[in-house]
Amino acid sequence: MRELFESTIERLLSDISTADYIRSAEGGMWSADLWRALEENGFQLAGAPEAIGGAEAGWEDLFVIVRAAGRYAAPVPLVEMLLGNWLLEASGIGARSGVLTIAAQGTLRWEGERLSGDLYHVPWGRHAEWVVTVVGDQVVLLDMACADGVVPGSNIAGEPRDNLLFKAAHCAASAKLPSAMPASVLQIGGAMLRSAQMAGALTALLELTSGYAAERKQFGKPIASFQAIQQQLAVLAEQTAAANVAAETAFSESGDQLASFSIAVAKISTADAASIGAGIGHSVHGAIGFTQEYSLHLLTRRLWAWRSEFGSSTFWSTQLGKYVCAAGEQAFWPMITHSKQHQLPVAEIGSV
């Protein structure tokens, strides 16, 4: 399944999600034809049950979809929908078709049967039909038609990150969080998504930058022949490799429960790689990379944005560090060799 997913989505995105296409999405246009093409191939429901048209793929297989979404900077909430539907399925509400996104942060509170409050930084909120969030110990599905306001916002890459306002809204469905699933599940899952997207974007950045270095000539030779440039690109390759391994580990070790320990590791490793990688990409490209016209920034602006979404490297390092210290010196090495058996308690963001 994984190979098929990967080849299909890579082909689809490389055809449609071109630099010009991403630019018009950044200008505010909804990518309706991309969304439709993804729907026709069943990607939004890849993790959902067959009965509703899904492929019942696990996180291990979904990884290649999410990484490709990052690699081609797909300007749609595809990855958010995969996570949202996974949670809807797990809680018994059932996956939805239609544009669906997630909200990991907010002030939503129950008032009897109704919900009031704000949801923050909702990816593609303005374009969504459905929002999945967690309120208390309940998974909640909200129909965007019930929102009382949308305050548009954008991340560094011009991707919609909107605040949504609800006043005494009816939710479309709600159900208790599955047992042992933490209230921060969307925060954890979001970090996992962004880690794979960053791994994808770094892979594209490495290809773009080494390709450019082989073509661009100065002092009569390609700049790739200068050791100073080679040394920088080697570091970019190392960081890209680290990001790919870390993100794949997080997905491969997630199943019914998200592997929060490995996800923390992945978010830290990919966010740090994003910072280093974006710097090298610009350095090697010289002035051309700083232009609107050249497509380097479509990757680097996303890397800068994604590294801090669903918790920065500092947020996750702090969570992980507290856990490691509490476990103590004797537990450290066994924890490294059996990291996938550990669940990391994750505080709400902002309360580091």
Place this chain on the structure above:
Amino acid sequence: MSISQFKYSVIPEEAEALRADVRCFLKESLENYPAVKKAHSWMGFDAQFSRQLGQKGWLGMALPKQYGGADASPFARYVIIEELLAAGAPVSAHWIADRQSAPLILRFGTPAQKEKYLPPICRGESYFCIGMSEPNSGSDLASIKTNAQRVDAGWLLNGQKVWTTNAQHSHYMIALVRTGSQAESGRHGGMSQFIIDLTLPGITVRPIADLAGGEHFNEVFFDNVRLDADALIGEEGKGWDQVTAELAFERSGPERFLSSIALMHTALALIGPRPDALQARDIGRITARLLTLRNMSLAVTQQLVDGNNPAWAASCVKDLGNVFEQELPETLQLLLEEQAQVNGGSDHAQVLAYLTQMAPSFSLRGGTREILRGIIARGLGLR
């Protein structure tokens, strides 16, 4: 060369099953072993300990049974060596023989050479050193001058090696020497590898003290040393290709990111269960980097299992790993107001003093940072 070489790889169960035994053995053997000695990790020499490992069947594991090995997978070996290193066991006596010389002999040696050298390596009784560097040939090994001339039934060896780790304790050196002229055979031609018995007349070994006063590496002089014909390993004139293959063994393992791990243990003991904000963040980040490096290294091991040549991927892990193990003492000295101390002081203070001084070597031994990054760049198609 592509990033897809780095795929998620897990240690198979049968290899993982070895871990509990090794851990148990190490807990007992290292019970009263001081923290600063643990920090020596693969620089710590203890022949008795190496023989014990040999008895347990934990040396030369990946070698065929016929030569005393266990025909075990690279993952089985991985589990053993990472446990040894994480515990700070003194593995230096057998280290080079087990990791580098044995696979080289297995690959390029004659049946008689395998019969002669491999079984004692597996028993932890035979130690090797590597003679590549010379006073004027470090990164540029192609410029080596030590030479062996054919004489009646063998070879006559003259020249000098330097920085030879453990030459003073080793039984044999595998040396790269010149057997033809560079002018005739090209920059990397005219070189051959020899297994040199270090007890032969005409060999002088002189230890060189390192900056912390330790004596690990040496100068080795060859003055008209007579070598038998069967001292040659592999093919005459193919030394360069053999060395390149050998270096891939040297660059792939957990020893390339675990050199400072002892300090993590002493730091955690001092920080205790309630770190401050800075400590929590840095301990978390170190943990994440360590795990990611380990996962990268497991991906390289999978490449070995699959029969691929992981030289490029191994260079990535070594360079990133060296950066990590060099940063560890730097980061950890900022987290605790605990002064590094060579004599006296806490375990942490002593380990910090030792590793701060050793750290520069991590990115030199086994190929410098710049050389590794050059190899990575070549793999990217840039040169």
